[in-house]
Amino acid sequence: MRYFVAVAEELHFGRAAQRLGIAQPPLSRAIRHLERRLGAALLTRTSRAVALTDAGAVLLREARAALDAVEAAERRTRRAARAAPGRPGVALATKAGASGALLARLLDAYAAEPDAVAVDLLLCGIGEQERMLRDGRADVALLHLPYDGTAGLDTEELCTEGQVVVLPAGHPLTDRSEVQTAEVSELPGLPLPRWPGPDGSYPDGPGPQARDHTQLFQLIALGRTCWIAPESCRDQLREDLATVPVPDAPPVTTVIAWPPHSRSRAVAALVRAATRV
């Protein structure tokens, strides 16, 4: 299945084999073997191009999920085994620079629980937490609706907050008591920044590229961009930035999420602590 996913992603046997660290002929054979076993044509190969069939597209999605599941099984077992001295405990994934105060209160509340174990913090990029939960690098995560997907995860809502626009201090708009999203997206000279997608490439557009919040805030301070963020980001804002509420931006709900079949005592305690803060 790993082999098939590699070929389906590359659509090229040679490159896929290289990526897998094997030679091309065994890969061809393995795929053909898989097709025989499933009784389904997965790929249409001409001598110039490889394409997915419908069944192949189904398998690609399902196989990714399956591979994540076995990877998760291995990782979580390793983590559980290392937990003997109680050291690494539970892995919590959260967006770097988001919900700072909430996170601090959550960790405090959990630490006060009777049988609390150490919490391993995983600071993720945009939308990375979901993947970490799925492949077992994390046991529990803080997500932000509606930006993160929670499909297939159990969740508990923690808090909902409005959004603000982050501007350079002294920008004309900072005198206003509130602004509309439409205004923000049309600010002359302040196009919204572009973030890298999961594959690391940036979408096209007018805004500057930003890879993390430090870069972003620097760009805002320099008057090159602006940004709409949950209002709790004001806790950790630089002095040279200002915020204005944006009432018509969608409210952001912070939720705590965990894989649905998790029965870990630590995760349960963490969720319990979270719902109390």
Add this chain to the structure above:
Amino acid sequence: MRYFVAVAEELHFGRAAQRLGIAQPPLSRAIRHLERRLGAALLTRTSRAVALTDAGAVLLREARAALDAVEAAERRTRRAARAAPGRPGVALATKAGASGALLARLLDAYAAEPDAVAVDLLLCGIGEQERMLRDGRADVALLHLPYDGTAGLDTEELCTEGQVVVLPAGHPLTDRSEVQTAEVSELPGLPLPRWPGPDGSYPDGPGPQARDHTQLFQLIALGRTCWIAPESCRDQLREDLATVPVPDAPPVTTVIAWPPHSRSRAVAALVRAATRV
């Protein structure tokens, strides 16, 4: 992993090997190999007993999920491949004898969709739908809250209904306009029936054993038991049975559920049709 799950369930290498159709020594080696690779002790073996360690318990849960995922990948791919003439289409799992009218309306509504494919109906026993969704035998299912679990599935609520008690016609209680759950569970000579669990064995207790609804209704008609069911079951009731509302029984919500990463057009259309009926 299959090997480990077998041993963890049997807690006995010999029986597990037999179940797997292999000899015991290779199984011992395979498990030890897995422990080495994960760097974790999974089982504590004395010469008289085998027990799971904490890490082993984690792996058991995760491995079951992973094995379900790969099985689901294979099954769904096979199904997608067979779908070429449009014949088998999408597999819908539902409890036999529940929500009959709703199901009929749902199928009608879906059949009216522009690109509807054939729906393969899977009639399940109690609580079997969840497993079918997880291991890929079904693509979508009708579940009944609060009896079925929906953890890890995407769902859409369809309808909520109260429950009634099903009694033999002419039973004294049938004169009443409603009864309480407490009364039902204490009816002299009418103990609630016992259903087989997922492993096929019956729990202990006074009630008669029932394997399906036909048996159950027969037993009720014979005055050997009674049963609490959603009120929609009255649509398909035999003439020799009667029902009385039980207002304090938990209301039953019928939901349509599907695996969260499903992107199938057919499943989406089915859900859309379901929300409209």
Add this chain to the structure above:
DNA sequence: GGCGGCGATACCGCACGGGTATCGCCGCTG
């Protein structure tokens, strides 16, 4: 028409998974 890129085929060798025989440990029993 020849070249080059790419997947398929042919063939080989080795490592790993599975089988049988046997051991070592320990709890039960007469």
Add this chain to the structure above:
DNA sequence: CAGCGGCGATACCCGTGCGGTATCGCCGCC
């Protein structure tokens, strides 16, 4: 208390399957 029996571990052997190299066949392109 000694002998038996059940159970997991170990030792050793064998065949299959996976991976590697060499080569072919097809086709688009210069």
